Amino acid sequence: MxxxxxxxxxxxxxxxxxxxxxxxxxxxxxxxxxxxxxxxxxxxxxxxxxxxxxxxxxxxxxxxxxxxxxxxxxxxxxxxxxxxxxxxxxxxxxxxxxxxxxxxxxxxxxxxxxxxxxxxxxxxxxxxxxxxxxxxxxxxxxxFEKINSQIIEKYVAKWANENGKLISHLNASKIISNVGDDLNLLKNEVNKIAAYAKGEEITDRDIDLLSTVNLEARTYDMADDVINGRGDKAFRKLDTLFCQREEPINILYALSSAYVDAYRMRVADECSVSKETVAKDFAYKNRAFVLNRARTSVSRTSTEALRKSLDVLVETDEKLKSVSVNQRFLIEQLISRLLLIAKEGRI
Incomplete structure (x- = not known):
């Protein structure tokens, strides 16, 4: 057969x-x-x-x-x-x-x-x-291969409905953004939020209060704060990551990924290339939803500032791997430099 x-x-x-x-x-x-x-x-x-x-x-x-x-x-x-x-x-x-x-x-x-x-x-x-x-x-x-983000959203809605709750497309996408695309984790997360949510519908506030957030989502939030000049929020999020004992190298990789996504979308927009093409060419698959967020995050940041930021991220990566330094200090220094670049590159 x-x-x-x-x-x-x-x-x-x-x-x-x-x-x-x-x-x-x-x-x-x-x-x-x-x-x-x-x-x-x-x-x-x-x-x-x-x-x-x-x-x-x-x-x-x-x-x-x-x-x-x-x-x-x-x-x-x-x-x-x-x-x-x-x-x-x-x-x-x-x-x-x-x-x-x-x-x-x-x-x-x-x-x-x-x-x-x-x-x-x-x-x-x-x-x-x-x-x-x-x-x-x-x-x-x-x-059973990985399924795409649209189908995952349908499963989130289905699980919410099984718990007697409604959920909007945007909030389903937000849960996926927080947790990732592992269906086992997502189902547990939807069940948990639905059990504690008081209204008939799972709201944005319910998700903020109850949802577990993975490293990628937390780092994307921090990158958004850095790019948009919210230094106090960015450093608070960084402190939280260190308190949760996230490895500096993992924080750097996740932060670099957020900037790479943002730069790809900026270049794509400048060349009139669609988000769907970017997602396909770079094999985003179930992560395609991050591209919309990346595009919005850098709407007021110049392309040159994004290029400089990527250079600084590469430089920090080399230092983390080759120099005996205080890794936390190096990441804090990186955030400061990125904030300065973002401020200078505001459009």
Whole structure:
């Protein structure tokens, strides 16, 4: 069988028309986990018997796996064997050959499910590519890739609705900006905010009071303050980052990313290039929403000031990596220099 889509997998689960072997993996691990659970329940039932349900994980015993695959169902339609999070990247040849042999045939009465709910295999690894090809010949391979920001916003709205709350497009985007695009983290965050929000709709204030903010979002806020001359706010945010024990090099990288985004949008606007083209050319994917913010943030800053700022960021990066200095002092000095450049480059 060829690779299957999410819709194909849904149909197989609904109709109970199972392949003898499944391989479910991908970077969108919330889907990997949820669909593996749905598939297992469809094959073995919600409360399966130990006779017909066998699980393996990590560094597995292939002899035990082979024995489980040969067990005939006892008072059930099928025997279900689930293998999760096999570490392919450094698998030795003998073990890989055994696994390929076990997955290259249909076992009477058995459905074999190989799933990666917490581990994303390297696609360019020969070991994993070989497994994919083997499973494709006899079973079904379903890969859940990262989804785009518009679809993520729909999920945020769906989860809010499940909690009895409404949420606007802008506020859904704000939560994503704060938390990032990991669906597991986002779902937990929406559930938390919805539980404490008092009104019928999740408001901007609810998000400000309750939302967890990741390093990228906090640093983007700080960059916005620096670019727009709000030095007191910028240094307060920097103090907060240090109090939370963020590494100076990580702060620098996140700050540099914010300035690079801003510079790309400035050059794109000057050359009449659309935001969508920038997002595609630089592979922003689910981070495309940061480009609107970057464009707005530097609306009153000259292009030359942005270039000077990038030079200072590169210089600071070199010092952090090559000179024995007080790293906190170096980052504080960087913020001061960026504030001065922004003031001189105001338009």
């Amino acid at each position: 060829p690779r299957i889509t999410e819709a194909d997998l849904k149909k197989q689960i609904k109709n109970k028309s199972f392949s003898p072997v499944y391989l479910i993996y991908g970077s969108e691990q919330m889907f990997v986990k949820s669909y593996t659970k749905k598939l297992c329940e469809a094959v073995a039932g919600k409360n399966p018997s130990d006779f017909n349900y066998h699980t393996f994980s990590g560094d597995i015993d292939f002899q035990e796996l082979a024995a489980s695959l040969q067990i005939m169902p006892f008072m059930a339609e099928r025997n279900c064997v689930v293998v999760t999070d096999i570490y392919f990247d450094n698998m030795v040849k003998d073990r890989l050959d055994t696994l390929k042999e076990l997955t290259s045939r249909a076992w009477d009465g058995t459905v074999l499910i190989i799933s990666m709910p917490t581990y994303v295999p390297s696609k360019n690894k020969t070991s994993f590519t070989a497994l994919v090809k083997r499973v494709e010949k006899i079973g079904s391979v379903c890969c």
